[in-house]
Amino acid sequence: MNMPVRQRLLNAGRDLFASRGFDAVSVREITARAKANLGAITYHFGSKEALYHAAIDSIAAPFAAMIADVAQGPGSPLDRIEKIVRAALSPKSPQPGIPPMLLRELAGDRPLPPPMARMMKRNLETVSRLIADGQKDGSIRAGDPALLAVSVVSQPFYFKIAGRAIEQTLGVPRGGDAWSHVIDHVVTSVRRTIAATPSQGT
Amino acid sequence: MNMPVRQRLLNAGRDLFASRGFDAVSVREITARAKANLGAITYHFGSKEALYHAAIDSIAAPFAAMIADVAQGPGSPLDRIEKIVRAALSPKSPQPGIPPMLLRELAGDRPLPPPMARMMKRNLETVSRLIADGQKDGSIRAGDPALLAVSVVSQPFYFKIAGRAIEQTLGVPRGGDAWSHVIDHVVTSVRRTIAATPSQGT
DNA sequence: TTGCAGTTCATACGTTCGTATGATATGATA
DNA sequence: TATCATATCATACGAACGTATGAACTGCAA
Numbered sequence: 001m002n003m004p005v006r007q008r009l010l011n012a013g014r015d016l017f018a019s020r021g022f023d024a025v026s027v028r029e030i031t032a033r034a035k036a037n038l039g040a041i042t043y044h045f046g047s048k049e050a051l052y053h054a055a056i057d058s059i060a061a062p063f064a065a066m067i068a069d070v071a072q073g074p075g076s077p078l079d080r081i082e083k084i085v086r087a088a089l090s091p092k093s094p095q096p097g098i099p100p101m102l103l104r105e106l107a108g109d110r111p112l113p114p115p116m117a118r119m120m121k122r123n124l125e126t127v128s129r130l131i132a133d134g135q136k137d138g139s140i141r142a143g144d145p146a147l148l149a150v151s152v153v154s155q156p157f158y159f160k161i162a163g164r165a166i167e168q169t170l171g172v173p174r175g176g177d178a179w180s181h182v183i184d185h186v187v188t189s190v191r192r193t194i195a196a197t198p199s200q201g202t
Numbered sequence: 203m204n205m206p207v208r209q210r211l212l213n214a215g216r217d218l219f220a221s222r223g224f225d226a227v228s229v230r231e232i233t234a235r236a237k238a239n240l241g242a243i244t245y246h247f248g249s250k251e252a253l254y255h256a257a258i259d260s261i262a263a264p265f266a267a268m269i270a271d272v273a274q275g276p277g278s279p280l281d282r283i284e285k286i287v288r289a290a291l292s293p294k295s296p297q298p299g300i301p302p303m304l305l306r307e308l309a310g311d312r313p314l315p316p317p318m319a320r321m322m323k324r325n326l327e328t329v330s331r332l333i334a335d336g337q338k339d340g341s342i343r344a345g346d347p348a349l350l351a352v353s354v355v356s357q358p359f360y361f362k363i364a365g366r367a368i369e370q371t372l373g374v375p376r377g378g379d380a381w382s383h384v385i386d387h388v389v390t391s392v393r394r395t396i397a398a399t400p401s402q403g404t
Numbered sequence: 405t406t407g408c409a410g411t412t413c414a415t416a417c418g419t420t421c422g423t424a425t426g427a428t429a430t431g432a433t434a
Numbered sequence: 435t436a437t438c439a440t441a442t443c444a445t446a447c448g449a450a451c452g453t454a455t456g457a458a459c460t461g462c463a464a
Binding site for chain 2: 441442443444
């Protein structure tokens with residue numbers, strides 16, 4: 001609980017921006033939650049926007065690193081992609097705030113914040129490379145690796161942010177057990193989307 | 203060009219909300235674009251939020267109707283799902299603003315605006331029913347129809363909003379020809395995601 | 405102890421926000 | 435022409451916003 005002010009601001013900003021977006025969160029709310037002075041953001045980061053970018057980077061960088069890590073780990077390309085999908089969907093994912101923040105930014109017509117663009121580029125390249133490998137060994141179907149990578153990523157991201165709404169609109173339960181069924185479903189779907197031969201997943 | 207004020211407000215609000223979201227658009231900007239008085243939104247709709255809901259509804263209702271229409275048209279369930287995917291991705295889609303608006307709302311932790319929740323429920327039910335039909339005749343693989351429906355929807359939506367960023371981060375061109383390749387890719391991916399037997403799409 | 409850089413603090417500034425208000429204009433009905 | 439509901443208008447209001455300012459505090463170096 002006794003973190004330096006700068007870190008407290010970063011944490012508070014990360015949580016609030018992730019759940020409500022840049023515009024809907026005020027400097028006053030962030031500083032209040034961080035138990036810091038109103039001027040602390042200006043002093044430590046320069047501006048609200050600079051804190052926003054720092055907050056994004058603090059989530060995106062380790063996330064991209066984790067993806068890259070899994071990508072060069074053991075296993076077939078398809079298995080490594082499955083690991084990435086599971087990691088992205090895990091409730092205790094390293095940084096649960098990424099899908100909401102990324103999709104919110106993508107949905108606007110403003111340019112992506114630089115740390116977010118960096119992460120997206122890095123992750124799509126990682127997955128694309130994995131897919132190209134799978135195409136070489138015949139385990140993944142033909143097609144533009146970049147497009148296939150987007151198809152792979154779209155499902156865990158959409159499920160992540162739509163989970164609450166799906167529950168709300170379709171009555172699909174989401175607690176504990178049910179969510180792991182959802183993860184299995186997404187894994188199966190992703191494998192079928194890109195595999196060269198039909199595969200049932202694990 | 204000589205529309206009633208109410209309609210001009212609705213159009214301006216729809217365009218601006220779709221591209222930048224609720225918070226980032228001001229009443230002053232909307233009324234200026236609609237060449238209406240500052241107080242016109244309050245007078246005709248009651249509040250900015252009411253205009254927002256009306257704008258959502260003016261896009262969502264015809265969109266859901268179109269989906270429902272295709273769903274009970276001719277063709278196998280898989281073909282009808284393909285038609286829905288193509289319609290959702292078409293550049294001259296009846297209402298291009300839906301994926302951005304929906305995803306932005308989903309990405310936040312506030313409750314969905316009622317017209318948006320209605321549309322989402324309606325569309326997911328439509329697709330789910332189509333999938334259940336396909337399961338009955340053996341053309342679509344086993345699995346929870348609702349989850350399969352979400353997998354189907356996730357890809358066109360993600361491609362729709364990520365198109366710009368993909369171009370920006372991966373250098374995939376998006377003009378004219380290239381975009382129709384993207385549509386074909388998504389169709390193929392969706393068919394593979396849910397088909398009982400591997401299918402190459404059209 | 406003095407001096408000083410690094411922080412924290414209360415408060416103020418100028419802007420923009422959504423909405424309210426009351427006067428004025430408009431056009432159909434009597 | 436007189437009436438009256440409907441609509442438009444300029445303007446005001448209070449609140450919230452991000453940032454700036456300068457004083458007060460802190461702890462270490464001299």
